[in-house]
Amino acid sequence: MNNILNEIGIENYIFLSVLLFCIGVFGVLYRRNAIIVFMSIEIMLNAVNLLFVAFSTYHQDAEGQVFVFFSMAVAAAEVAVGLAILVSVYRNLGSIDIDNLKNLKG
Amino acid sequence: MQVLITIVSLGVFCLLAEIFNLRKLLVPVTVIGLLAILGISLNLWAIDPSMDEKYASMIAVDSFSNAFSSLFIILTIFLVALSGDFYKENQTKISDFIAIKVFLLSGAVAMVSFANLSMFFLGIEVLSIALYVLAASRRLDVKSNEAGMKYFLMGSFASGIILFGICLIYGATGYFDLAAIKDLSSGAGLPIWFPIGITLMIIGMLFKIAAAPFHFWAPDVYEGSPAMTTATMSTLAKVVAMAALYKILSSMTSSLTPTFEMVIVVVSILSMTIGNIMALRQDNVKRMLAFSGISHAGFMLMAILSLSTAASTLLYYTAAYALAGIASFAVIIYITRNKDNEATANFNGLGKTNPLLAAVLTASLLSMAGIPIFSGFFAKFMLFTDTIKSGYLFLVIIGVINSIISVGYYFKLILAMYTKEAAEEKQAVPFVYYFVAVVSILLNILIGIHPSLVTNLLN
Numbered sequence: 001m002n003n004i005l006n007e008i009g010i011e012n013y014i015f016l017s018v019l020l021f022c023i024g025v026f027g028v029l030y031r032r033n034a035i036i037v038f039m040s041i042e043i044m045l046n047a048v049n050l051l052f053v054a055f056s057t058y059h060q061d062a063e064g065q066v067f068v069f070f071s072m073a074v075a076a077a078e079v080a081v082g083l084a085i086l087v088s089v090y091r092n093l094g095s096i097d098i099d100n101l102k103n104l105k106g
Numbered sequence: 107m108q109v110l111i112t113i114v115s116l117g118v119f120c121l122l123a124e125i126f127n128l129r130k131l132l133v134p135v136t137v138i139g140l141l142a143i144l145g146i147s148l149n150l151w152a153i154d155p156s157m158d159e160k161y162a163s164m165i166a167v168d169s170f171s172n173a174f175s176s177l178f179i180i181l182t183i184f185l186v187a188l189s190g191d192f193y194k195e196n197q198t199k200i201s202d203f204i205a206i207k208v209f210l211l212s213g214a215v216a217m218v219s220f221a222n223l224s225m226f227f228l229g230i231e232v233l234s235i236a237l238y239v240l241a242a243s244r245r246l247d248v249k250s251n252e253a254g255m256k257y258f259l260m261g262s263f264a265s266g267i268i269l270f271g272i273c274l275i276y277g278a279t280g281y282f283d284l285a286a287i288k289d290l291s292s293g294a295g296l297p298i299w300f301p302i303g304i305t306l307m308i309i310g311m312l313f314k315i316a317a318a319p320f321h322f323w324a325p326d327v328y329e330g331s332p333a334m335t336t337a338t339m340s341t342l343a344k345v346v347a348m349a350a351l352y353k354i355l356s357s358m359t360s361s362l363t364p365t366f367e368m369v370i371v372v373v374s375i376l377s378m379t380i381g382n383i384m385a386l387r388q389d390n391v392k393r394m395l396a397f398s399g400i401s402h403a404g405f406m407l408m409a410i411l412s413l414s415t416a417a418s419t420l421l422y423y424t425a426a427y428a429l430a431g432i433a434s435f436a437v438i439i440y441i442t443r444n445k446d447n448e449a450t451a452n453f454n455g456l457g458k459t460n461p462l463l464a465a466v467l468t469a470s471l472l473s474m475a476g477i478p479i480f481s482g483f484f485a486k487f488m489l490f491t492d493t494i495k496s497g498y499l500f501l502v503i504i505g506v507i508n509s510i511i512s513v514g515y516y517f518k519l520i521l522a523m524y525t526k527e528a529a530e531e532k533q534a535v536p537f538v539y540y541f542v543a544v545v546s547i548l549l550n551i552l553i554g555i556h557p558s559l560v561t562n563l564l565n
Binding site for chain 2: 010014017021024025028034037041044045047048051052055058059061063064066067070071074077078081082084085086088089092093098101103104105
């Protein structure tokens with residue numbers, strides 16, 4: 001494993017993760033379908049998980065991989081709540097386009 | 107540590123109470139349980155005033171974490187006490203609501219007593235997920251749905267940014283442990299990832315405390331959520347996030363760079379000014395308090411400029427702000443409980459129909475505006491003194507100007523209560539509203555008269 005990391009270089013892992021993270025960020029900012037926004041948030045979190053594992057190998061330290069388990073569990077809980085909110089939005093509005101959420105303004 | 111364990115077991119008990127049909131007893135029993143936990147937490151000082159214990163290098167109990175945990179427990183006691191009447195129509199779900207509030211408290215305590223970044227991340231997520239559920243808890247109401255959805259999207263976006271920050275810090279140092287990170291951060295030769303990671307974490311936390319320019323979600327979410335949730339967000343959640351931000355910065359970096367201090371100054375000025383100016387033109391009380399909360403976030407950020415000494419000032423400011431917030435929300439929840447909006451007109455003539463509640467609301471608004479004898483004044487005074495000592499006189503001048511502007515919108519509500527005619531007759535008020543409102547405002551005045559009660563805790 002370590003040889004592969006040496007050959008590719010930790011920088012490239014960081015570039016890949018930052019790229020994935022930015023894809024997620026732009027998805028959250030520009031897409032209007034709530035499901036796709038959720039998926040973009042997942043991409044953000046998984047980009048970080050990827051980087052955690054890469055750093056964990058880089059430092060020869062298992063803590064980073066343990067953290068990935070925490071963050072996966074948390075992401076699952078978060079999405080469960082998010083989907084529940086989405087279902088109640090859909091029942092009330094009949095759509096999951098977040099542009100329809102415009103009742104609150106001031 | 108005992109505090110955290112007992113809070114979690116109380117939360118589990120709340121869930122089990124549902125099975126044994128103890129719904130009627132649930133609120134009093136939870137309040138008593140929380141009082142007992144408060145006793146445990148205060149007792150830690152009696153045993154060992156200079157406590158500094160670590161548990162498996164995950165949780166560190168010191169006077170900072172213990173003082174803030176006690177404050178959070180007091181706030182939760184008030185919020186739980188109010189929930190009994192607020193969720194009267196949802197009697198079958200009461201144990202869920204109470205359990206979520208207690209678990210929220212456990213997240214809050216974890217966020218001030220972490221010694222490891224993984225504990226911090228879990229704490230912030232427990233707190234946020236509980237708040238997403240509470241914000242969307244009125245599921246047939248479109249406004250509550252919208253608030254929950256917006257809060258969820260913004261909150262998980264911010265969590266993603268915080269997680270990326272943690273990851274870069276781990277990459278740069280190889281540790282999640284705060285003490286180890288602090289040791290490494292003072293030496294030279296850390297990769298560029300380290301400052302980037304800290305910056306990302308701070309951006310995420312600024313989202314959570316709703317400081318400008320990351321404040322845009324707050325007014326919508328505060329307005330749409332049920333009043334009880336708004337009370338939780340604007341008092342407990344804001345105080346927790348602020349304390350956690352302070353703790354992250356003070357325990358990971360030995361000193362702030364001048365550039366970074368400049369950024370904090372700019373964010374602080376922006377939050378104060380935007381919050382106050384936008385609050386002037388609001389008619390919805392919850393929305394007004396949301397903007398007022400944004401401006402208070404700006405004030406609290408000043409504490410970061412004198413990082414090594416400002417812990418007790420921050421504790422005092424947050425206690426003053428949160429107690430005033432609880433008192434005002436006790437009145438607001440009562441007034442708006444059967445209304446579908448929170449317009450200022452609902453408060454017309456409250457001074458005649460219910461003088462006590464009107465007096466409490468007036469007192470809490472005056473405390474937020476910073477009028478003497480209420481602790482809000484002394485909080486601002488101490489904060490400004492600290493900031494002048496660290497050499498930011500112009501920031502204090504802007505802060506004073508903003509305090510004067512803020513009097514404008516607080517007085518709009520006070521004038522509506524005392525000079526306009528009431529639209530409805532006086533109604534019987536459940537005792538718990540009086541109790542919470544009066545006790546919290548009395549606590550506010552008490553720490554205003556004896557600031558040393560609070561400030562001595564951290565010295």
